[in-house]
Amino acid sequence: MAQDDQDLELDVDGGEDSEGGKSSKKLIIIIAAAVLLLGGGAAAFFLMGDSEPASEEQAADEEVVEEKAPAIYVGVPNAITANLPGDRKSRTVQIKLSFMVRSSEAKQNIKQHMPQIKNDILMLLSQKNAQELKTPEGYDKLKEETLTTVQDTLTKLVNDPTVEKVLFVSFVMQ
Numbered sequence: 001m002a003q004d005d006q007d008l009e010l011d012v013d014g015g016e017d018s019e020g021g022k023s024s025k026k027l028i029i030i031i032a033a034a035v036l037l038l039g040g041g042a043a044a045f046f047l048m049g050d051s052e053p054a055s056e057e058q059a060a061d062e063e064v065v066e067e068k069a070p071a072i073y074v075g076v077p078n079a080i081t082a083n084l085p086g087d088r089k090s091r092t093v094q095i096k097l098s099f100m101v102r103s104s105e106a107k108q109n110i111k112q113h114m115p116q117i118k119n120d121i122l123m124l125l126s127q128k129n130a131q132e133l134k135t136p137e138g139y140d141k142l143k144e145e146t147l148t149t150v151q152d153t154l155t156k157l158v159n160d161p162t163v164e165k166v167l168f169v170s171f172v173m174q
Helices: 018-048 056-067 104-112 114-126 130-134 136-158
Strands: 072-075 080-084 091-101 165-173
Touching: 072 104, 080 114, 091 104, 091 114, 091 130, 104 114, 104 136, 114 136, 130 136, 130 165, 136 165
Parallel strands: none
Antiparallel strands: 072 091, 080 091, 091 165
């Protein structure tokens, strides 16, 4: 560290000879090129990765994804409407539904048993109150319970839950 009475000198010209300046510039260029090449090689290695799965579990996961059939959506013909008790007054809820399935057989099962499915969903709705359906958590819980109800109904009727997902296409509460 410099003392207070000493002046620090700044080497503005770099203190390089004409030969030393050329060699240090070459060295910097060579080092920069090496760093770029190594960085590019490392990036290519990580981005390309290994084309084979690392384990049998990953291979099994990939096979399951490939085996899924395309989604088929089956709409419920009419909206389901129910009266819900509220704190101050009763409310009416109207829900338009669609079901996601993966086979034409499942689509036929839903269409064939639609009256029973709608009845069971209506029975589920009649057990709810307006306060719990106002919240996002209540809405999500109703979707889960509707899926479970539909799957239980279809399991009883055709020994197969068939429905993968319940979609609320429209949800109106007044």
